[in-house]
Amino acid sequence: MANKLPGVILYGFELYCIVLYPLALRYSPVSKAYPFMVSFAVLQLIAPGTYFGEEINVKIFIGTLFILI
Numbered sequence: 001m002a003n004k005l006p007g008v009i010l011y012g013f014e015l016y017c018i019v020l021y022p023l024a025l026r027y028s029p030v031s032k033a034y035p036f037m038v039s040f041a042v043l044q045l046i047a048p049g050t051y052f053g054e055e056i057n058v059k060i061f062i063g064t065l066f067i068l069i
Contacts, residue, residue, distance in 0.1 A: 006048060014044070039068050 017040070024033045042064060050056060 006051065010044060010048065042067050 017037070021033070021037060024037075046056065046060075046064060
């Protein structure tokens with residue numbers, strides 16, 4: 001169970017964000033809220049990879065930058 005704990009925590013955080021997203025849309029325009037949500041999702045995929053020792057090479061880094069831009 002210990003090796004699955006980060007995944008369970010991130011999944012719980014994702015569910016929490018799904019609840020908060022409609023609230024964010026109430027107070028800010030979609031043009032600002034949606035890019036923030038997508039960028040967080042991309043970073044959420046990269047962070048566990050680096051934690052578990054996955055190599056982040058130049059190709060992955062540039063691709064991530066293009067997605068975030």
